[in-house]
Amino acid sequence: MAAAGLGTAAGQLVGSALDPAAAPLQAVGAAVIDLAPPGLKEWAVSTVGTADKPLLVATVLVVVVLLGAAAGLWAGRTAIAGDLIFAGLGLVGIAAAVSRPTAGPFGFLPSLVAAGVAVAALRWQLRWSSPDITGAPSRAGLDRRLLLTGGLGVLGAIATANLPGIRGSAPTASPIVLPRPRSTAPTFPTGLETTVTGISPLRTPVPDFYRVDTALFVPSLETAGWRLDVTGMVANPFSLTWDELLAMPLIERDITLTCVSNEIGGPYCGSTRWLGVRVADLLERAQPSPGAEQVLSTSVDGFTASTPLPVLRDGRDAMVAVAMDGQPLTREHGFPARLLTPGLYGYVGATKWLTQLKLTTFAADVAYWTARGWAQQAPVKTATRIDVPHGPIAAGATVVAGVAWATHRGVSRVQVQVDDGPWQDARLGPDVGLDYWRQWYLPWDAPSGQHRLSARAYDGSGVPQTAQVQGVLPDGATGYHVIDVQVG
Ligand SMILES: Nc1nc2c(c(=O)[nH]1)N[C@H]1C(S)=C(S)[C@@H](COP(=O)(O)O)O[C@H]1N2
Ligand SMILES: [Mo]
Numbered sequence: 001m002a003a004a005g006l007g008t009a010a011g012q013l014v015g016s017a018l019d020p021a022a023a024p025l026q027a028v029g030a031a032v033i034d035l036a037p038p039g040l041k042e043w044a045v046s047t048v049g050t051a052d053k054p055l056l057v058a059t060v061l062v063v064v065v066l067l068g069a070a071a072g073l074w075a076g077r078t079a080i081a082g083d084l085i086f087a088g089l090g091l092v093g094i095a096a097a098v099s100r101p102t103a104g105p106f107g108f109l110p111s112l113v114a115a116g117v118a119v120a121a122l123r124w125q126l127r128w129s130s131p132d133i134t135g136a137p138s139r140a141g142l143d144r145r146l147l148l149t150g151g152l153g154v155l156g157a158i159a160t161a162n163l164p165g166i167r168g169s170a171p172t173a174s175p176i177v178l179p180r181p182r183s184t185a186p187t188f189p190t191g192l193e194t195t196v197t198g199i200s201p202l203r204t205p206v207p208d209f210y211r212v213d214t215a216l217f218v219p220s221l222e223t224a225g226w227r228l229d230v231t232g233m234v235a236n237p238f239s240l241t242w243d244e245l246l247a248m249p250l251i252e253r254d255i256t257l258t259c260v261s262n263e264i265g266g267p268y269c270g271s272t273r274w275l276g277v278r279v280a281d282l283l284e285r286a287q288p289s290p291g292a293e294q295v296l297s298t299s300v301d302g303f304t305a306s307t308p309l310p311v312l313r314d315g316r317d318a319m320v321a322v323a324m325d326g327q328p329l330t331r332e333h334g335f336p337a338r339l340l341t342p343g344l345y346g347y348v349g350a351t352k353w354l355t356q357l358k359l360t361t362f363a364a365d366v367a368y369w370t371a372r373g374w375a376q377q378a379p380v381k382t383a384t385r386i387d388v389p390h391g392p393i394a395a396g397a398t399v400v401a402g403v404a405w406a407t408h409r410g411v412s413r414v415q416v417q418v419d420d421g422p423w424q425d426a427r428l429g430p431d432v433g434l435d436y437w438r439q440w441y442l443p444w445d446a447p448s449g450q451h452r453l454s455a456r457a458y459d460g461s462g463v464p465q466t467a468q469v470q471g472v473l474p475d476g477a478t479g480y481h482v483i484d485v486q487v488g
Helices: 002-018 024-035 038-047 049-075 079-098 109-129 139-161 242-247 279-286
Strands: 227-232 238-241 250-258 269-278 294-299 304-308 319-324 338-340 354-360 383-388 396-405 411-418 423-425 438-446 449-459 481-487
Touching: 002 024, 002 049, 002 079, 002 109, 002 139, 024 049, 024 079, 024 109, 038 049, 049 079, 049 109, 079 109, 227 279, 238 242, 242 319, 250 319, 269 279, 269 396, 279 319, 279 354, 338 354, 383 449, 383 481, 396 411, 396 449, 411 438
Parallel strands: 227 354
Antiparallel strands: 227 238, 250 269, 269 319, 294 304, 294 354, 319 338, 383 396, 396 438, 411 423, 411 449, 449 481
């Protein structure tokens, strides 16, 4: 176990110096994410949420250490067996690192070093712990092993601390000056949160904005050297530096972003003010060829999304965003630039750490989640979330309140049902436009006892909410958010 830990620590150190994504834990963790069946991923997202990444790394580490224990036990009988286990582990790490879409030429090195160090450490331990001529284990061997285990603790700590970006490093060194938008958003109204305690604020604070992605470590890009390539089936391919992108006309828009994996009533929906360059402007300059069907956006970490071209040309404010809530994007949300497509779920229109927009066909290029069975076309479905009450409440005058969204279609009406009573129209909060969620509330004189509250919305054309998520709902389920409340 000590040898496995030492080897891993060495690999992590080489990786952090060379290419963090190639470090053994990151590389294997990322491969597990990409290879995991979609059902497992949904389970992870819904049960452990954003903690899924540290949990995954910890699991990989535990498996490595357990295999180290097996190596130690077998090596006691046949020394070569231990070598073989560590060599096998090293090969897994190397395979994971070099098969990344963004692998560099030295991706194999961290896991190679890890396996080498582990084999050497195991051999060294075996030498000292082999029985002496009387058959008793040598004293020196035990002391050494203790020493080694102690050393492992220290190095293990370094290695774990050395997982840059699992939580995202500090923003870029050079301060970023955001140009003023050419087209500003209307004055932002005051939300219901000033009067309704517990309702989602009309604008989501950036630290509270949900994060969903496949990136085990948050890519740490800098604006210097960053480029956005617009390429593929276009008459005029081009490439923009950060300064060139910012020199284009910027739009400022209030847009709600949500994840298809959000459970009914779940947290994976956020709303804020974005600043960016219209995708339509970029397309206009590139001049897509007649056969182009989609824009395949690529992230620096290899993630891809397919956004249907007609959607990007129908006049909506799809943008390459550079700021949210008045500040440059945080690393977690795609610094320095990301795609944002109002009305589409994140996995088909919101690529973070964006580096390329490629005009292509659906047959020629299959995006990350489409390859894993998710729909190619994914407009956001109408959804409602009850934010309050949350937990038991006292009997008497109170409110039921929350948010509803039908991105790019707007929300025209929200209704609440108490137990089996009539559906009552809730009052709607301020209107921030078709692309933004709507707060709502309904005063409620809550009688003592156990009550069931249901909420549903209608989109801007009056079409009622049906299923919200993933298509598969249990029999009889409506997709409405339903909660049970204990009153009194
Ligand atoms: N590079 C990259 N971009 C990505 C993803 C990803 O896994 N990698 N996930 C997408 C999904 S599924 C969603 S819902 C949104 C979430 O954006 P947020 O984390 O800023 O809220 O990012 C999208 N962009
Ligand atoms: Mo998502």
